[in-house]
Each structure stands twice: as C-alpha cells, then as structure tokens.
Amino acid sequence: MKLFKSLSVAAMAIALITSSVSVVGAASSLKGKIVINGSSALLPLTLQAANEFKKLNPKVKISASAAGSITGPQSVRKGIADIGAVDWDASQDVPGFKKFDGQVAHKVAVIPFAAVVNKNVKVDNLTTKQLQDIFSGKVTNWKDVGGSDGDIIVVNRAFGSGTRVNFQMKALAGSEFLSKGSNYKEVKSSGDMKTAVETTPNAIGYMDLVYVTSNMKAVKINDVAPSEANLVNGTYKVWGFGYYMTKGQPDGATKAFIEYIQSSKFQNGSLKKLKFIPISAIK
Structure with a gap:
C-alpha cells in the first residue's frame, strides 16, 4: 500500500511537471x-x-x-x-x-493625474478656480493663493499630450492655458515635466502620479488628495x-x-x- 501511494504521488508530480513544461513551451513558442x-x-x-x-x-x-x-x-x-x-x-x-x-x-x-509644485512652494491645496487663474496667467504670485511671495512659473505640456487633455478637461474644467511669457515653460514629455518642476523654484505643473518624486509635491484639489482611495470613491476627479x-x-x-x-x-x-x-x- 505504501509503495502504491508513493508511486501515485510520483505519478502526480510527473504529470504536474509535464503539464507545467507544456504550458511554458506553448507560451515561449509565440513569435x-x-x-x-x-x-x-x-x-x-x-x-x-x-x-x-x-x-x-x-x-x-x-x-x-x-x-x-x-x-x-x-x-x-x-x-x-x-x-x-x-x-x-x-x-x-x-x-x-x-x-x-x-x-x-x-x-x-x-491614470491618476495631479497638479504638482516644486518642493519650495508653501501651498498644499488649490481650488479649481485658483488652478484656472494660475494656468491662464491671471494669478502670477504664490502669495495670492495662500503661499509665500514669489512669481509662479507655469510648466505646461505641448499640444498633443494626453496628460494635457485630461488635466485641462478635469482639473481646469476646460479653461484655456497660458501659452507664452517670461513665467511660462513648455515641455514635451512627462519626464521633461518632472525635471522642470523638480529644478525650477516656484514652478507648478501636472503629471500622472507615477512621475511624482520627493523633490516635488502633489497638491490637493478642492481639499481632495490625488490618491487611489479618493479616485475609487469618486471624490478625486482628475483621472x-x-x-x-x-x-x-x-x-x-x-x-x-x-x-x-x-x-x-x-x-x-x-x-x-x-x-x-x-x-x-x-x-
């Protein structure tokens, strides 16, 4: 009986190994x-x-x-x-x-998108209206939205960016972007946006959460943080x-x-x- 059980277990093991090998083989044959x-x-x-x-x-x-x-x-x-x-x-x-x-x-x-600022910016929360005013160039100093005195540097993605489309539609409620000026920068990719916000004091931009680092800060929008929980429960709208x-x-x-x-x-x-x-x- 013990020998029979041992042989049965061995047979099952061989069958499982053979099955696994055939599955791997099928997968690896894809070209x-x-x-x-x-x-x-x-x-x-x-x-x-x-x-x-x-x-x-x-x-x-x-x-x-x-x-x-x-x-x-x-x-x-x-x-x-x-x-x-x-x-x-x-x-x-x-x-x-x-x-x-x-x-x-x-x-x-x-994809959760977030408004992000350089780590020197003393603002943690912005309303839709404040974001519209900043990205349109109507508000140009951080002190006017609760921060320290300093010229706001707006960093924008070039036309054709999906992040730009989403941020404009959902964070700015369709409001138009500033497109030129001494306080305006335009970048081509999410990586470029990350670098620009990290290295430019008083900068504000936007990106998906994957690119947010310790050298910047993702701000709350209308008192709601950009998190998975808030997105799933419907309170965070920028995604x-x-x-x-x-x-x-x-x-x-x-x-x-x-x-x-x-x-x-x-x-x-x-x-x-x-x-x-x-x-x-x-x-």
Whole structure:
C-alpha cells in the first residue's frame, strides 16, 4: 500500500511537471515583433509589461517609445506602430482631436493625474478656480493663493499630450492655458515635466502620479488628495483611462501582449506598484 501511494504521488508530480513544461513551451513558442508609440504617461507601464512579457515569450521583440499621446494613434494609422498608447479613447472625438477611424481602443489602466509644485512652494491645496487663474496667467504670485511671495512659473505640456487633455478637461474644467511669457515653460514629455518642476523654484505643473518624486509635491484639489482611495470613491476627479489603440482587432503577439497587460495578475501586481489603478477598480 505504501509503495502504491508513493508511486501515485510520483505519478502526480510527473504529470504536474509535464503539464507545467507544456504550458511554458506553448507560451515561449509565440513569435513576433511589437512596436509601441505614444503616451509618456503610460511609458513606465508599457516598459514594465514588456519586460515581463518578453521573459515569458523570449521570441517576441518589443520596442516602445513615447513622444506624446497623439503620436500613438498617428503611428498606428501610418503603419509604423502596432500599438498606439494614448490617454484618451482615440476612436472617439475629444476636444481638440478628431477620432481615428478604423482603430480599436483597449483599456489598460486608470491614470491618476495631479497638479504638482516644486518642493519650495508653501501651498498644499488649490481650488479649481485658483488652478484656472494660475494656468491662464491671471494669478502670477504664490502669495495670492495662500503661499509665500514669489512669481509662479507655469510648466505646461505641448499640444498633443494626453496628460494635457485630461488635466485641462478635469482639473481646469476646460479653461484655456497660458501659452507664452517670461513665467511660462513648455515641455514635451512627462519626464521633461518632472525635471522642470523638480529644478525650477516656484514652478507648478501636472503629471500622472507615477512621475511624482520627493523633490516635488502633489497638491490637493478642492481639499481632495490625488490618491487611489479618493479616485475609487469618486471624490478625486482628475483621472482618465489609458488605452492601447490598434488598427482593427489585434492578433498574434500584439493580442497576447494586450491580454497580458489586462490580466488580473499584472493589473493587481506590477501595475499597482507603479501607482496606476486597475481598470476593474472603476465600476
């Protein structure tokens, strides 16, 4: 009887090992090349997912770059990218941008955006009206919004940025941006925004939470902090879905990569560690 049990356990172990090997083998047989372009806000997520996916599928090559959201669906339309990462659903019209016909939008993340200031700024909370006045150039000194005396330096993202689209629509309620002046800077990417706010005294800008560092401060908006809990409970309004755009329905390695980034394992693991919020958290 003991011998029978031992043989049974061994047989089960061999079966499990064989099953595991076949699953790994099936995964690793996937081949192809995926080119991703677009949102710099989504780039950290894309790079992390690509790193994990390539370990599981070593025969798949993935290249990713970020030059702003609008370049994502543009690259897909031109046929130079398989996936366009964008901070809005580019299959629909949004203020300032017409929809990209024939493209399919795949939700991959919830992105919290925040108004951020240089660490020397003594302001912790701003109202919608104060943000509108600052980013339009109507208010130019921090003392006028509860801070210390100092000229406000406005840092803005260039036109075509998905972060800009979301911040303008949701933090500024559609109010227009300042576009020039001695107290105005314009940057091309989330990384550039991070550097500008970190190194420019009295600066204010905006970015997704992934890029916020100890050398800056994410301020409350209307007394509500930019946190996952506040976003999920509906009190923090400055956020958007991140999308992967494809020309029609994807297949092969592209389809498998999108499914991987949408999987509960990635959404509740690496995605959350990067300060994004799982798409399933928004009902």
